[in-house]
Amino acid sequence: MTIQEAAQRSGLSAHTLRYYERIGLIHSVGRNLSGHRDYAEEDLRWLDFLTKLRTTGMPIADMCRYAELRRMGEHTSPERLAMLELHRERVQARIAELSKDIKVLDLKIDVYKGRV
Amino acid sequence: MTIQEAAQRSGLSAHTLRYYERIGLIHSVGRNLSGHRDYAEEDLRWLDFLTKLRTTGMPIADMCRYAELRRMGEHTSPERLAMLELHRERVQARIAELSKDIKVLDLKIDVYKGRV
DNA sequence: ATTTGACTTCGAGTGCACTCAAAGGGTGAA
DNA sequence: TTCACCCTTTGAGTGCACTCGAAGTCAAAT
Numbered sequence: 001m002t003i004q005e006a007a008q009r010s011g012l013s014a015h016t017l018r019y020y021e022r023i024g025l026i027h028s029v030g031r032n033l034s035g036h037r038d039y040a041e042e043d044l045r046w047l048d049f050l051t052k053l054r055t056t057g058m059p060i061a062d063m064c065r066y067a068e069l070r071r072m073g074e075h076t077s078p079e080r081l082a083m084l085e086l087h088r089e090r091v092q093a094r095i096a097e098l099s100k101d102i103k104v105l106d107l108k109i110d111v112y113k114g115r116v
Numbered sequence: 117m118t119i120q121e122a123a124q125r126s127g128l129s130a131h132t133l134r135y136y137e138r139i140g141l142i143h144s145v146g147r148n149l150s151g152h153r154d155y156a157e158e159d160l161r162w163l164d165f166l167t168k169l170r171t172t173g174m175p176i177a178d179m180c181r182y183a184e185l186r187r188m189g190e191h192t193s194p195e196r197l198a199m200l201e202l203h204r205e206r207v208q209a210r211i212a213e214l215s216k217d218i219k220v221l222d223l224k225i226d227v228y229k230g231r232v
Numbered sequence: 233a234t235t236t237g238a239c240t241t242c243g244a245g246t247g248c249a250c251t252c253a254a255a256g257g258g259t260g261a262a
Numbered sequence: 263t264t265c266a267c268c269c270t271t272t273g274a275g276t277g278c279a280c281t282c283g284a285a286g287t288c289a290a291a292t
Contacts, residue, residue, distance in 0.1 A: 003269080015251055018271090034258055036269050049224070056217045060249065081228040088221045091214055098211050101172045105204045108165070112197040119239075131281055134241090150288055152239055176279065 006039040010047040017047075023060065025050060025067050056091045122155040126163040133163075139176065141166060141183050172207045 007014045017037075020026050026046065030038040053063050066083055069076035123130045133153075136142050142162065146154040169179050182199055185192035 013251080014269095016249090019250065022272090031270095034269070036258085049220075052217050052220050054249095056214060056221070077228055081225065084221060084225050084228065088218060088225060091218045091221065095211055095214050095218070098172060098207055098214070101168050102204060102207050102211070104165075104168050105172070105200060105207065109197065109200050109204060112193055112200065129281080130239095132279090135280065138242090147240095150239075152288090170279095 001039040001044075003037045003039070006037075006044065006047070009044055011051065012047065020047075020050070024064055025060070027067065027071055053087070056087070057094065058087055062087075117155040117160075119153045119155070122153075122160065122163070125160055127167065128163065136163075136166070140180055141176070143183065143187055169203070172203070173210065174203055178203075 001009075003014045003017055007017055010017070012020070017026070021029055021037075026043065029043055030040060032038045050063060050067075053066070054060075062083065066080060069080050069083075117125075119130045119133055123133055126133070128136070133142070137145055137153075142159065145159055146156060148154045166179060166183075169182070170176075178199065182196060185196050185199075
């Protein structure tokens with residue numbers, strides 16, 4: 001699969017895919033005879049997971065650490081699990097914060113509506 | 117109230133308070149005889165509201181627009197209301213997205229746990 | 233009187249996460 | 263074969279939201 005197809009399917013730009021590879025987030029994407037990137041289905045699954053981490057607010061640096069651990073093999077599972085659990089807590093906290101703050105917005109909106 | 121006290125109470129840094137004033141987010145903070153900023157209680161309430169907008173992800177540019185409308189007077193209420201309602205929808209959507217994504221994290225965590 | 237330290241303005245610097253440009257190579261259609 | 267258009271790498275540029283530095287002012291303490 002070409003970089004354009006991978007971009008289409010992952011929702012990331014070709015620029016971003018190259019950038020992710022450069023910083024070590026994606027490792028060893030295959031190359032075809034012309035030296036062009038040739039993405040496999042597994043790369044797409046990994047990209048989808050990376051995207052979940054990003055959209056939930058994990059910093060790139062942490063994602064790099066996670067990717068590095070993954071490359072190091074099975075024995076790093078506990079550390080990866082710990083990272084995910086910590087991240088999960090942060091996402092949960094973020095949801096709680098947004099849920100609290102949206103109430104303030106609702107109140108303010110009610111004030112504006114009451115004024116009309 | 118000095119800038120340091122306002123910083124303490126608002127949770128923003130003095131640097132950020134000056135920055136907010138410079139870009140028009142806060143208007144006409146009083147000055148004392150020495151020309152130092154002298155924050156009023158009302159400034160604090162406005163800062164708290166601004167902070168809610170920021171932590172819920174409203175871009176600074178939009179906040180500036182809101183602040184500008186507010187300065188323009190009562191007749192801009194409908195537009196301000198519209199901005200808040202749009203923002204509210206975005207926050208709601210963000211909560212929904214995070215709630216969906218956290219399930220993926222939970223699944224992944226379960227996989228890791230099942231492996232141990 | 234001098235030192236300390238907080239304040240002022242304004243412009244410049246920082247960190248993050250991309251995003252693009254330049255220079256060059258490969259491939260397929262007209 | 264020439265054109266268009268994709269790809270490659272590397273380094274530089276962008277946008278956002280701060281964050282800091284420099285130069286100078288001012289007031290209270292020693």
